[in-house]
Amino acid sequence: MRIWHGRHAAPLVAIWMLALIVAAILYRIEDIQPALSDLIRPVYVVLLGLALLVTWKWFRARAGGKQHDRRQADRRHADRREDSDGDR
Numbered sequence: 001m002r003i004w005h006g007r008h009a010a011p012l013v014a015i016w017m018l019a020l021i022v023a024a025i026l027y028r029i030e031d032i033q034p035a036l037s038d039l040i041r042p043v044y045v046v047l048l049g050l051a052l053l054v055t056w057k058w059f060r061a062r063a064g065g066k067q068h069d070r071r072q073a074d075r076r077h078a079d080r081r082e083d084s085d086g087d088r
Contacts, residue, residue, distance in 0.1 A: 019051040026047075
């Protein structure tokens, strides 16, 4: 399945499926041991936050499409190295 500028959504779907599976396991543990509910509730928030963070990074990395090059300039400044060789 290709979405968002022709990129595959499999990593994004995998993260959300993993988050849902972990949430279901935590819910089952909470159902068996109700005393743990105060400890497990913050884990739901952390799990949701991680899934949202990964989703945001996935969309951000693909925001420019195929033509988008995140390396906008050569950071090594190769042309400066040639000039500074004689100064050493």
